[in-house]
Amino acid sequence: MSTLIKTEIKTGGSNLLLKENIPAYTFPPSTILKIEKEILGIYVSAHPLSIYRKKIASHSSHGYLPIQSHHIGQLSPGRPVLIGGLLVQTRRQFTKHHEVMAFLLLEDESGFFEAIAFPDIFNNYFSLFVKDALLLIQGNTSNKSGEEKIIIQEIINIQSCLGTSKYRTRKAGGFKNP
Numbered sequence: 001m002s003t004l005i006k007t008e009i010k011t012g013g014s015n016l017l018l019k020e021n022i023p024a025y026t027f028p029p030s031t032i033l034k035i036e037k038e039i040l041g042i043y044v045s046a047h048p049l050s051i052y053r054k055k056i057a058s059h060s061s062h063g064y065l066p067i068q069s070h071h072i073g074q075l076s077p078g079r080p081v082l083i084g085g086l087l088v089q090t091r092r093q094f095t096k097h098h099e100v101m102a103f104l105l106l107e108d109e110s111g112f113f114e115a116i117a118f119p120d121i122f123n124n125y126f127s128l129f130v131k132d133a134l135l136l137i138q139g140n141t142s143n144k145s146g147e148e149k150i151i152i153q154e155i156i157n158i159q160s161c162l163g164t165s166k167y168r169t170r171k172a173g174g175f176k177n178p
Contacts (some may be wrong), residue, residue: 007042010113012103018019022146027053029046029051030048030105032045032046033046033047035044040047047055047107047108047109048130048134049086049108049109049158050087051086051133052084052134052140052158053084053109056082056084056136056158058099059082059136059161062080062081063080064080064081064138065079065080065081065082066081066082066083067081067082067083068083068108068109068110069085069106069108069110069111069112069113070110070111070150070151071081072113072148072150072167073148074141075141076141077140077141077142077143078138078141078142079140079141080138080140081138081140081141081150082136082137082138083106083108083109083113083136083137083139083150084134084136084137085106085107085113085115085134085135085137086103086106086107086108086132086133086134086135086136087104087106087129087130087131087132087133087134087135088104088105088106088107088112088131089104089105089131090103090104090105090129090131091103091104091105092122094118094141095125097119098117099122100119100122100123100126101116101119101122101130101156102117102122102126103115103116103117104115104116104117104129104135104152106135108139113148113149113150114150115137115139115150115151115152116148116150116151116152117129117152117155118151118152121152121154121155125152125155128155128156128157130154133157134157134158134159135155135156135157135158136155136156136157136158136161137152137154137155138152138153138154138155139151139153139154140153158161158176
């Protein structure tokens, strides 16, 4: 006979929900975020990128401005930027020369943004294009066709560069120096 049933017999069932009878589970923050996104479709307690925000700002070098997605439209085209995002979707497309390029939809704490990986960049970094990967992008702003985008020059996995990771990049130490 289980402990819960013995307790019920002794007390007549009035104390079934005693604190010692209810298992208490605590989850790490990353698990809580995954549960929130899966059940609610949004992050409530925090965004996975928020723990890296200060490190991203301090990682900037060589004239790259660290920004968030809501700043993209405010910058002049061609401005070198550094932006982090959670990869939501990758859409591959063939060029006129039958090479593969990709349009990446990423999300940060302030919204969504699109980044373009032309064939040379796609070939070098396609292994990083995994759904829900946290990516750090060096690139230039563009607003061709009236849509603000980032043209990728270099890309790394944030967790392998600024923290721990289950994903590895070929440039685990960070961006190469120009």
